[in-house]
Amino acid sequence: MNTVLSRANSLFAFSLSVMAALTFGCFITTAFKDRRVPVDIHVSKVMLKNVDDFTGPRERSDLGFITFDLSADLQPIFDWNVKQLFLYLSAEYATKSNSLNQVVLWDKIVLRGENTKLNLRDMKSKYFFFDDGNGLRANKNITLTLSWNVVPNAGILPLVAGSGHVSLPFPDAYETTKSY
Amino acid sequence: LSVYAFISLGKMLSIFKSIPTHMDYKGQKLAEQIFQGIILISAVIGFVYGLIIEQFGWTVYIVLAGFAVSCVLTLPPWPMYRKNPLSWQPVIPESSGEPSQKPQESLKKKKHK
Secondary structure, rough: OOOOOHHHHHHHHHHHHHHHHHHHHHHHHHHHOOOOOOOOEEEEEEEEEEEEEEOOOOOOOEEEEEEEEEEEEHHOOOOOOOEEEEEEEEEEOOOOOOEEEEEEEEEEEEOOOOOEEEEEEEEEEOOOOEEOOOOOOOOOOOEEEEEEEEEEEOOOOOEEEEEHHHHHHHOOOOOEEEEE | OOOHHHHHHHHHHHHHOOOOOOOOOHHHHHHHHHHHHHHHHHHHHHHHHHHHOOOOEEEEEEHHHHHHHHHHHHOOHHHHHOOOOOOOOOOOOOOOOOOOOHHHHHHHHHOOO
């Protein structure tokens, strides 16, 4: 500690250690918080097509088009340890060939500071709702769930399933629009 | 042109190196206690403030401010860190007849060997 450099070294190392302890403290204060909020999903229109699918092993696959409404208040999730939320809407269903299918239809990033009250109407899906085969037609039960990934400043990234979901049957024939 | 820049940089560096920056032992201990105290206090204040306003960024800013204050208070060798200088033995004059020097300067000579 006799020269400026050695004092600066000591001071800097101490500050970094204190900063690391504060970051751990920030993590501990929010590690066990429940990150679920109620979510309201409503589907207004469903259309089904059978198209050429070049990404799969077969000639034609089922392609669904969903128009939905989404409303949720995400404000309780944000605290000082949340940097952003990654929301995604996924459809889950069973077919004859696969017992569980999960397809992500739409996603959104909500940064801290942005508007946290979601009130989206007549949203179209962002990604193609392709089925692995032809299992969407006349499917009795397709469940849409909104889930999110909490991106923190420090700590674990929990994957939280939303607490609202909606189940709906798909139309029996292609190229017909079913409204709800 | 870059040669002149290098020469002036070298002159500046030698000026910095010739500024005395030492503290005596009690001064070093005092400096360490001062910066540890400042950083810890700013850490506690920053943690509580960040928790209240729900922004971790402010915690970091407050600790950085504490760091800056500590730099100003403990990096330069203020007189309060030199209150207890070591009392060196007076220099025994060489047979060639060198004049006796002050204890501080002999301390420097001993370090810059």
